[in-house]
Amino acid sequence: MAASTPAKSGNQSKRPGKKEPKLLLGRFEVGKLLGAGTFAKVYVARNVRTDELVAIKALSKEKIVKWGLVAHIKREIAILRRVRHPYVVQLFEVMATKTKIYFVMEYVRGGELFSRVSKGRLREDTARRYFQQLVSAVAFCHTRGVFHRDLKPENLLVDENGDLKVSDFGLSAVAEQSRGGDGLLHTFCGTPAYVAPEVLSRRGYDGAKVDIWSCGVILFVLMAGSLPFHDRNIVSMYRKIYKGEFRCPRWFSPDLNLLLHRLLDTNPRTRITIPEIMEDNWFKKGFRHVQFYTEDDQLHTLADDPQMGADEAQGDAGSLWETESDCSVISCASSVSEGKRARPGMSRPPSLNAFDIISFSRGFDLSGLFEETGDETRFLSKEPVSTIITKLEEIAKAVSFTVRRKDCRVSIEGTREGENGPLTIAAEIFELTPSIVVVEVKKKSGDKETYEEFCNKELKPGLQHLVLAPDYNAKPVDSGKGTGKNF
The missing domain is CATH 1.10.510.10 (Transferase(Phosphotransferase) domain 1)
Known part of the structure; x- marks a missing residue:
């Protein structure tokens, strides 16, 4: 049966309602203009999903191309991603339409x-x-x-x-x-x-x-x-x-x-x-070094870190300005990992499902879990999680690296600065079976050569006795070749 269309009458006419705000790229309600220049305008905007205010810098693609500023804009984006610091305005993301490029940035309420x-x-x-x-x-x-x-x-x-x-x-x-x-x-x-x-x-x-x-x-x-x-x-x-x-x-x-x-x-x-x-x-006079880290792409100062009390956060701050980092590790005082604080109860590592295992290994042969792929390494172990974490902390302490731990994740950071920041390594432990875990080690920042040197001289020798040797007589899950190398 065809749907009937109701007749319209004068008293049934459309009532004027509240206008739905126009959203930029489906997420941002754009507000007042904060400033304008030759190539860009800056607006305050509200993220309708999080209700947070941001500043959005809108650039005209036509003007950028016309004035030959493409390389200039790319460099500015790269620089803002490189200098994440509590006293630097943060770049959250970059978006684009056919005619505009948008920098979504931290909104600083106090003005100039x-x-x-x-x-x-x-x-x-x-x-x-x-x-x-x-x-x-x-x-x-x-x-x-x-x-x-x-x-x-x-x-x-x-x-x-x-x-x-x-x-x-x-x-x-x-x-x-x-x-x-x-x-x-x-x-x-x-x-x-x-x-x-x-x-x-x-x-x-x-x-x-x-x-x-x-x-x-x-x-x-x-x-x-x-x-x-x-x-x-x-x-x-x-x-x-x-x-x-x-x-x-x-x-x-x-x-x-x-x-x-x-x-x-x-x-x-x-x-x-x-x-x-x-x-x-x-x-x-009165100077205090800022200490911070990024986790899950969010910038945190140590005062926000639930693992560190206020007294500890202030303890060795005076000697740490050189190691301030935009990495997943922060320049915390080395005493944090030296037993000053009682270790909280060890939580159980997250379990891997079949899809996780497939994504970990480029082939279905489980020997592929013993692999190196440039900036990351994985290996299996039967040792308790606490033993693995303690060993990672010992390795870091031996070379004067700083350590942060959250549940079954450990972040290790060196102090030698480079253009890509200090070497920062993240290790995370996953449960494969009730008795076997997967340890994943990744380079988060720093030079590749420095990472490889640290892995070859410190990390691999220090962790070798924890690695579960693969059983080469075991039947693989699939006949496809494993592509990785042993740890």
Whole structure:
């Protein structure tokens, strides 16, 4: 029977209801415009699934292609993924339509630091705290081979907790960009009042030294409420920058005066370095090193870590700034894994089903579980989970690596920094049968050569006695060839 269509009458006409909000890519309700530039607009938006606010940077594909900025945008994305730090604005994801590219980023509620300084100079303790957080973020970026090159109060945001967030990496460079065989950068960029004298000379410059100069200008602005080098005529201002001509107000302490003259040293070779800033008397007052890690793609500070009490989190913080990491391991104090804290009850490892086993092995032959695939290794063991975890902790301790453990997962991190961060390894244990477990070891970050060296010299020899030797007389599940190698 065909469905009948009801007749419409005047009193049955459609009532105006609440308009459904338009969602960007099915997830984001876009709100007010936060800012606009030549190539991009930034909006605040709400994730309708999580109810969290984010900032969305929308870029026009047409303009990007027209101005030859494709490589530039790709580099900015790579840089933002490389520098995940509590004092750096986070990039959550990148999306695209036929006409637009969208950066979904952390929304920082407090706005620009510039708006606070524009009202007048800050109190010394407040200025020092912002400067300490700025230096922590810049130090982290430099260990990742990233140089911001446009540090200024307009690119520094403040969140609801009063913490600084470095933003706008659009002019950033990476170490591998240096050209000409001199190891220096040559692109003239930056904001005039904050640019270093060696950039003006156009003879090449060290990206790290340029960022340190900009940090010095920012510190002066925070403490004085005005620029150290200022002139209505830009040529005259550049002349002052090149000569390093500035005067500190009378309320600056001797320690602050000394630090500023070392930051704004016109000779990049003698200009203060990040480690030297960390040891400066004025800088060190009340300074606490931020400690953090990422887990399940979420950034956490150690204060959020339920495995570590507040006292422990503060214990050895003073010596750990070098190992701050965006990896799955954090620079926790080594004492965390040395028995200071009672080990919580060992939970049972997650079980593997048939689909897990198939996904683990490229063939159906179970000998494929004994395999190496570049950045990961798996092996079987009959040893208790507690024994395997204890051995992993012992191996890490022997080479002064830090350790974090959560249930049947262990993360191990080295302290030697590289462009890809310190070597970080994650080991996870799965139950195959009530008496056999699968141990999966993966490289999370760091150089491949460093990972292979650690595996060959430390990990494999240390774990060899725990590996269950395969029974080659056993009938395989399928006649397909195993493709992996023994651990």
